[in-house]
Amino acid sequence: MSAPTLSPRPTTTGPVDERLLPVPHRVVDVRRDTADTMTIGLEPIHGMPPPFEPGQVDMLYAFGTGEVPISISSSTQVADRREYTIRRVGAVTTALTNVERGDRIGVRGPFGVPWPVEAARGGDVVVIAGGIGLAPLRAAILHVLEHRQAYGQLSLLYGARTAGDILYREELETWRSRLDVDIDVTIDAAGSGWHGNVGVVTRLVPRARFDEQRATALLCGPEVMMRYGAQALLDRGIAPERIFVSAERNMLCGIGTCGHCQLGPYFLCHDGPVLSWDRVGPYMSVREL
Amino acid sequence: MALAAETARVLDLEGLEALVEALHARDYEVIGPRVRDGVISLAPLSSAADLPIGWSDDQRPGHYRLVERGDDARFGYAVGPDAPKRWLLPPHSEVFEAEGDGTGFTLRPAEPPSRRFAFLGVRPCELAGIAVQDRVFIRDDLRDVTYASRREDILTVAVHCGEPAGTCFCASVGTGPRAEDGFDLALTELVGEDHRFVVEVGSEQGRELLAAVPTEPAAEGDLTVAAAVTDDASRRMGRDLDTEGLREDLLGALGSSRYRDVARRCLACGNCTFVCPTCFCTGLVDRNALDGSHTARERTWNSCFTIGFSYIHGGGIRESVSSRYRQWLTHKLATWQDQFDVLGCVGCGRCITWCPVGIDITEEARAIRATAVPGGGAR
Numbered sequence A: 001m002s003a004p005t006l007s008p009r010p011t012t013t014g015p016v017d018e019r020l021l022p023v024p025h026r027v028v029d030v031r032r033d034t035a036d037t038m039t040i041g042l043e044p045i046h047g048m049p050p051p052f053e054p055g056q057v058d059m060l061y062a063f064g065t066g067e068v069p070i071s072i073s074s075s076t077q078v079a080d081r082r083e084y085t086i087r088r089v090g091a092v093t094t095a096l097t098n099v100e101r102g103d104r105i106g107v108r109g110p111f112g113v114p115w116p117v118e119a120a121r122g123g124d125v126v127v128i129a130g131g132i133g134l135a136p137l138r139a140a141i142l143h144v145l146e147h148r149q150a151y152g153q154l155s156l157l158y159g160a161r162t163a164g165d166i167l168y169r170e171e172l173e174t175w176r177s178r179l180d181v182d183i184d185v186t187i188d189a190a191g192s193g194w195h196g197n198v199g200v201v202t203r204l205v206p207r208a209r210f211d212e213q214r215a216t217a218l219l220c221g222p223e224v225m226m227r228y229g230a231q232a233l234l235d236r237g238i239a240p241e242r243i244f245v246s247a248e249r250n251m252l253c254g255i256g257t258c259g260h261c262q263l264g265p266y267f268l269c270h271d272g273p274v275l276s277w278d279r280v281g282p283y284m285s286v287r288e289l
Numbered sequence B: 001m002a003l004a005a006e007t008a009r010v011l012d013l014e015g016l017e018a019l020v021e022a023l024h025a026r027d028y029e030v031i032g033p034r035v036r037d038g039v040i041s042l043a044p045l046s047s048a049a050d051l052p053i054g055w056s057d058d059q060r061p062g063h064y065r066l067v068e069r070g071d072d073a074r075f076g077y078a079v080g081p082d083a084p085k086r087w088l089l090p091p092h093s094e095v096f097e098a099e100g101d102g103t104g105f106t107l108r109p110a111e112p113p114s115r116r117f118a119f120l121g122v123r124p125c126e127l128a129g130i131a132v133q134d135r136v137f138i139r140d141d142l143r144d145v146t147y148a149s150r151r152e153d154i155l156t157v158a159v160h161c162g163e164p165a166g167t168c169f170c171a172s173v174g175t176g177p178r179a180e181d182g183f184d185l186a187l188t189e190l191v192g193e194d195h196r197f198v199v200e201v202g203s204e205q206g207r208e209l210l211a212a213v214p215t216e217p218a219a220e221g222d223l224t225v226a227a228a229v230t231d232d233a234s235r236r237m238g239r240d241l242d243t244e245g246l247r248e249d250l251l252g253a254l255g256s257s258r259y260r261d262v263a264r265r266c267l268a269c270g271n272c273t274f275v276c277p278t279c280f281c282t283g284l285v286d287r288n289a290l291d292g293s294h295t296a297r298e299r300t301w302n303s304c305f306t307i308g309f310s311y312i313h314g315g316g317i318r319e320s321v322s323s324r325y326r327q328w329l330t331h332k333l334a335t336w337q338d339q340f341d342v343l344g345c346v347g348c349g350r351c352i353t354w355c356p357v358g359i360d361i362t363e364e365a366r367a368i369r370a371t372a373v374p375g376g377g378a379r
Ligand SMILES: Cc1cc2nc3c(=O)[nH]c(=O)nc-3n(C[C@H](O)[C@H](O)[C@H](O)COP(=O)(O)OP(=O)(O)OC[C@H]3O[C@@H](n4cnc5c(N)ncnc54)[C@H](O)[C@@H]3O)c2cc1C
Pocket: A057, A066, A067, A068, A069, A070, A071, A072, A085, A086, A087, A088, A089, A090, A091, A092, A093, A094, A132, A135, A136, A247, A248, A249, A250, A251, A252, A273, B311, B312, B313, B314
């Protein structure tokens, strides 16, 4: 039997684990990204938010509606507020994308294992994102850009459904204008006026610029995309230990007690959501696990 | 197993009554077996007279009936549907209440429980179940307050098993029928003319409690008879589970066709998870007032047999019944070992008895591992 992998967590002596109690935050910024996606900025009503690392998630609580896991999409260097990019798909995400400045939202977190941005230092970084999957990767991309000299090549391969679904358009243009970032965007279905790539994002892997021996790959998107993406990277010769995906399961407690986030032996709220392909690939490749 | 002759004592029926009184006097709520709704359930006892005197149980896959024994045994049966889990991890517990104030809300966290529990007649497999949940809820980096605040103050008066049910298999998973440790006191019931209980002391608290009730030193013969009770029970186990290489075999058979076969019988009712002493999954449920003024968040037992358990926007991850049965079986018998370094099954047999269609975990595990592909699957 292998020992369980647990990330360090505080203990609590109160009547309820304080990590289960939403902390009131104020909405300080609301930006529309696409027809169904908004980025909101939150600040605690009292004090400073706890530190986080790129790829970690918070549970966002819309009072009276419910609570859902949302990745922190802002830079770790901004200490006083956090941003979340939220796609409206149901009741809670609708409430969270209908907020206005001054509204209050409950936040608890951060939870989970982050992207391995420290371990990736000294090598190339290849980021593969599908749809809203770019949101959890934004903090990692910002981290690499903020410590640009510590990394080699940075390649971002991004796939969206249509041109109108592309997230962070202005930011992508800014990054693209830098000489030290490669950005390749593709869409599933092109209308008139789109002159870029059409097709699935994993097709961009063979021509992306990175050194297979020194690269770390970060993937987030629909599970099929991550499976094909990981395969394309393996085909190019990146070791499975250096391919990282952010897996999605139902997450309720965030602290490893409710059992909902299990994927094989992993609790995605504390062993994940970011896991290397050698560990999670064998489980992600089994249907309905 | 040899009983420690120097510490063992003997208790008679009056002594048993005195033991319950001594627990009450120490402010324990005494939880023990009691006939209720046609089953032996776990409930508060006001005296030893509340025990299921003269009752036994007939347990088979999908079958449970009380039967009269024809004697006045106090503990002449195996486990009923309830486990101590019902008290240590209640089916419902409050997390917080919140009041809305237009744009925001104010939280009031739940109060800690004020009761402490003594479990009388807790079985070896149930002690093992508590030990398994201890690993789940009290770890280096986690102290689950709901569980720990109830668990940490308990007192256990265990009873070794003399009457295993047809669905029991504790002997094959090493959790019974005699408890080795984890109790404050442990009794072996010797029914007959001189109806008595051989008592072993497992802790300082147990020693202190026992000193408050009338006992006599155990005779050499008592110890031999007591050991024979559980040795005999071992031989009469209804079932067995071979745990050697079980994890590897099951993870090597994730695609087994047997899961489709069992799914044709399984109703996905979740009974097996609710009666299981180790299953720990819970949900967080918000009860929101319609006018948006008030909400209460509750933690409730959940089961991986529901579609909602794995729901993410767009649909459940485990839509098919076979995938949900696979989650349950492989969690109990395989991935639990990765997570907590222990088997997630203590061999109590409840899931077999309380399955409406009598699906048997030992039989399914045997059939599924027979389909394992050497070197295949996700090991
Ligand atoms: C680790 C992780 C990171 C995520 N990051 C982002 C992000 O950055 N941006 C983003 O837009 N989305 C993200 N999601 C997805 C987001 O959590 C879901 O879109 C959201 O839960 C849907 O809730 P809903 O009420 O709007 O949808 P509905 O489909 O109406 O869901 C109804 C209810 O089901 C439950 N539910 C649905 N999905 C989940 C889930 N994954 N976990 C727990 N409960 C769920 C909730 O109680 C929800 O209210 C992330 C999910 C995970 C697991």
